[in-house]
Amino acid sequence: MTTTVTHAEQKDSPYALTHLDALESEAVHIFREVAGEFERPVVLFSGGKDSIVMLHLALKAFAPAAVPFSLLHVDTGHNFPEVLDLRDRTVAEHGLRLHVAKVQDYIDDGRLRERPDGLRNPLQTVPLTEAISAHRFDAVFGGGRRDEEKARAKERVFSLRDEFSQWDPRRQRPELWQLYNGRHAPGEHVRVFPLSNWTELDVWQYIAREGIELPEIYFAHEREVFSRDGMWLTAGEWGGPKDGEPVETRTVRYRTVGDMSCTGAVDSEATTLESVITEIAASRLTERGATRADDKMSEAAMEDRKREGYF
Amino acid sequence: MTSTTSPLTAEELSATTLLRFATAGSVDDGKSTLVGRLLHDSKSVLSDQLEAVERASLGRGQETPDLALLTDGLRAEREQGITIDVAYRYFATARRRFILADTPGHVQYTRNMVTGASTAELAVVLVDARNGVVEQTRRHAAVAALLRVPHVVLAVNKMDLVDYAEPVFAAIAEEFTSYAASLGVPEITAIPISALAGDNVVEPSANMDWYGGPTVLEHLETVPVSHDLTGCPARFPVQYVIRPQTAEHPDYRGYAGQIASGLLRVGDPVTVLPSGRTTTISGIDALGRSVHTAWAPQSVTVLLADDLDVSRGDLIAPTGSAPAVTQDVRATVCHLHERPLRIGERVLLKHATRTVKAIVKALPYRIDLSHGLAHDNDPAALEVNDIGAVQLRTAEPLPIDAYADSRLTGAFLLIDPADGTTLTAGMAGEAFAEPPSAAGGAAGDEGWDF
Numbered sequence: 001m002t003t004t005v006t007h008a009e010q011k012d013s014p015y016a017l018t019h020l021d022a023l024e025s026e027a028v029h030i031f032r033e034v035a036g037e038f039e040r041p042v043v044l045f046s047g048g049k050d051s052i053v054m055l056h057l058a059l060k061a062f063a064p065a066a067v068p069f070s071l072l073h074v075d076t077g078h079n080f081p082e083v084l085d086l087r088d089r090t091v092a093e094h095g096l097r098l099h100v101a102k103v104q105d106y107i108d109d110g111r112l113r114e115r116p117d118g119l120r121n122p123l124q125t126v127p128l129t130e131a132i133s134a135h136r137f138d139a140v141f142g143g144g145r146r147d148e149e150k151a152r153a154k155e156r157v158f159s160l161r162d163e164f165s166q167w168d169p170r171r172q173r174p175e176l177w178q179l180y181n182g183r184h185a186p187g188e189h190v191r192v193f194p195l196s197n198w199t200e201l202d203v204w205q206y207i208a209r210e211g212i213e214l215p216e217i218y219f220a221h222e223r224e225v226f227s228r229d230g231m232w233l234t235a236g237e238w239g240g241p242k243d244g245e246p247v248e249t250r251t252v253r254y255r256t257v258g259d260m261s262c263t264g265a266v267d268s269e270a271t272t273l274e275s276v277i278t279e280i281a282a283s284r285l286t287e288r289g290a291t292r293a294d295d296k297m298s299e300a301a302m303e304d305r306k307r308e309g310y311f
Numbered sequence: 312m313t314s315t316t317s318p319l320t321a322e323e324l325s326a327t328t329l330l331r332f333a334t335a336g337s338v339d340d341g342k343s344t345l346v347g348r349l350l351h352d353s354k355s356v357l358s359d360q361l362e363a364v365e366r367a368s369l370g371r372g373q374e375t376p377d378l379a380l381l382t383d384g385l386r387a388e389r390e391q392g393i394t395i396d397v398a399y400r401y402f403a404t405a406r407r408r409f410i411l412a413d414t415p416g417h418v419q420y421t422r423n424m425v426t427g428a429s430t431a432e433l434a435v436v437l438v439d440a441r442n443g444v445v446e447q448t449r450r451h452a453a454v455a456a457l458l459r460v461p462h463v464v465l466a467v468n469k470m471d472l473v474d475y476a477e478p479v480f481a482a483i484a485e486e487f488t489s490y491a492a493s494l495g496v497p498e499i500t501a502i503p504i505s506a507l508a509g510d511n512v513v514e515p516s517a518n519m520d521w522y523g524g525p526t527v528l529e530h531l532e533t534v535p536v537s538h539d540l541t542g543c544p545a546r547f548p549v550q551y552v553i554r555p556q557t558a559e560h561p562d563y564r565g566y567a568g569q570i571a572s573g574l575l576r577v578g579d580p581v582t583v584l585p586s587g588r589t590t591t592i593s594g595i596d597a598l599g600r601s602v603h604t605a606w607a608p609q610s611v612t613v614l615l616a617d618d619l620d621v622s623r624g625d626l627i628a629p630t631g632s633a634p635a636v637t638q639d640v641r642a643t644v645c646h647l648h649e650r651p652l653r654i655g656e657r658v659l660l661k662h663a664t665r666t667v668k669a670i671v672k673a674l675p676y677r678i679d680l681s682h683g684l685a686h687d688n689d690p691a692a693l694e695v696n697d698i699g700a701v702q703l704r705t706a707e708p709l710p711i712d713a714y715a716d717s718r719l720t721g722a723f724l725l726i727d728p729a730d731g732t733t734l735t736a737g738m739a740g741e742a743f744a745e746p747p748s749a750a751g752g753a754a755g756d757e758g759w760d761f
């Protein structure tokens with residue numbers, strides 16, 4: 001008995017898919033499974049790149065029929081205007097229905113209090129959870145990717161949440177083949193992550209291949225920024241800069257888009273999709289490491305927020 | 312010189328294929344070190360991740376960064392220093408994108424290796440060169456064989472601790488290969504490595520010039536990810552019916568799904584199961600493009616010539632090579648949950664896009680994977696991590712293939728109807744393929760087709 005060593009001659013058959021086709025097919029399969037098995041699915045949609053890619057995949061999955069889901073945006077109140085603009089144009093163009101849950105409403109009527117550090121991303125959990133139970137959504141699509149963060153690396157494509165939206169990493173259902181188990185008790189729901197197996201680079205390559213429109217802030221532009229915790233934050237009425245944080249004009253772009261209070265811009269000259277892709281392929285920092293204050297809080301910051309019901 | 316040392320161009324990046332693979336090995340065989348090295352040497356560990364690992368390692372008094380912390384993402388895992396759950400890792404070279412299912416090595420986590428292997432096209436089984444083939448190695452080879460992972464790599468690790476001696480490697484490779492072949496594994500590639508020193512992981516080893524084969528990464532980059540699909544019958548589980556009912560598309564009625572195996576062509580005569588009605592394919596929409604041919608694993612929408620009653624849960628297959636429809640399912644299963652599986656238990660069976668009620672009729676035997684597949688007949692129950700045979704009766708007929716013939720339409724889950732818990736992973740038909748050397752050579756020399 002000898003071992004097989006024939007690698008040099010091995011060729012893929014003409015039926016091998018490119019990695020983008022394989023990932024697209026997997027995501028479409030996930031959307032259709034949810035449409036087939038749930039009563040009231042919703043897509044979390046912020047106008048950021050991952051949610052725009054999710055919506056693009058959903059549109060392809062059900063064409064020429066309409067997407068059989070509504071959309072939900074948890075609005076932190078500190079949004080980039082370019083992002084809200086694209087959000088609203090996209091919703092109108094495809095005749096979709098958008099629900100908006102506003103963190104500001106919760107702060108105004110005292111149900112939530114502003115944090116001392118001014119970060120608003122962590123405040124999204126309560127409005128999100130309440131919107132899910134108020135609308136009785138049973139499946140909630142999120143744009144989370146396993147390459148983003150080490151706790152996410154362990155999360156299932158179908159992730160069961162209890163009535164409080166909590167995630168228990170030790171009690172996850174094993175996920176085998178493409179058999180997703182979406183059974184849940186009344187009041188519980190399932191978070192679904194169709195982009196689980198995508199990387200940041202895949203998302204950008206797919207955007208380029210499909211010609212998907214993104215908010216301009218993803219491309220290099222001049223902006224008034226100030227430095228906090230090693231990140232460039234946008235100067236603005238949300239709370240920056242404080243004393244001793246000088247404002248300067250730099251050429252930057254965003255790699256992720258969240259609340260203005262904790263999403264940093266990176267120095268960049270990349271004004272086209274092509275140059276963004278080249279920049280990401282050469283980057284020595286992960287997308288969240290470069291740009292998110294909310295993940296730097298502790299080693300298990302993301303795991304803890306997810307347990308409490310975060311995206 | 313390797314493809315992994317410089318950033319890739321946009322063009323290089325978009326023309327790659329995707330390989331899903333899983334790692335296995337006992338505790339301390341060097342799995343985490345190998346994975347860490349593959350990620351590190353392919354420049355997939357970015358500096359903020361490495362800094363986080365360094366901070367965490369220092370925090371617990373380790374001087375060198377513990378690359379295992381890259382994959383052990385949960386608080387409990389880092390606290391206990393073990394891997395509990397399957398973690399998925401992503402990296403890329405100029406030739407391929409990789410999805411790695413990093414599965415824990417402890418015996419009690421057999422279910423996690425089964426989970427990782429269920430979607431893997433390749434499994435890397437690690438062995439410590441000083442210990443050779445041990446009980447866990449046989450268990451992992453058996454899981455790879457059971458799940459029909461098409462390619463198996465034996466990585467004989469820690470060659471630096473046995474003076475890079477060829478006879479040590481050859482003896483282990485020989486023992487493993489004959490064991491795996493007896494389970495029906497069609498293709499085994501054995502590679503001598505040192506995960507710690509980097510020999511034969513990404514770069515060829517200067518210490519083992521007697522070895523002429525590929526490094527681990529070269530092999531991962533070049534192993535074929537798909538077979539000639541024309542040989543396997545098409546299987547198309549219907550996920551959803553697309554009916555726009557708009558002025559533009561008043562009569563459009565398409566069946567959406569992901570092709571589970573084989574090829575579909577416009578004009579093919581097909582049978583819809585379980586009803587058995589026949590028609591032909593009149594059109595295929597491949598996510599916005601109308602095509603003549605589509606193949607696994609593409610997601611498409613199929614249009615049929617006749618107006619049949621087709622809905623989610625049905626299976627479309629070529630007339631003439633459609634699977635038999637049955638209410639009696641014999642299968643090999645891996646039990647995944649702490650709650651044991653017993654005769655008489657009422658469960659839900661999820662197969663492709665259909666979920667039906669089922670009852671456990673018999674538990675003929677349990678298999679001891681570590682001792683030459685010894686059968687323990689008529690067990691009282693299957694406990695968590697047990698692998699055994701199950702006989703089920705379903706409330707409705709199912710078009711189920713033998714897992715050996717079609718991985719996706721031969722697989723199923725058993726689910727607890729009370730709380731939705733996933734209990735058991737099932738594979739219809741016989742547990743292990745015929746060894747390739749057996750008379751008639753059932754599995755043939757070309758490997759398994761999926």
Ligand SMILES: Nc1nc2c(ncn2[C@@H]2O[C@H](COP(=O)(O)OP(=O)(O)O)[C@@H](O)[C@H]2O)c(=O)[nH]1
Pocket residue numbers: 336337338339340341342343344345379416468469470471472504505506507508
């Ligand atoms: N000498 C030597 N030690 C190794 C090698 N690979 C791993 N080790 C060591 O073996 C121990 C266990 O390795 P680890 O990767 O944690 O094993 P795992 O339990 O399989 O993940 C660690 O102390 C490693 O440094 C190798 O190729 N040579």
Ligand SMILES: [Mg+2]
Pocket residue numbers: 342343379394
């Ligand atoms: Mg380990």
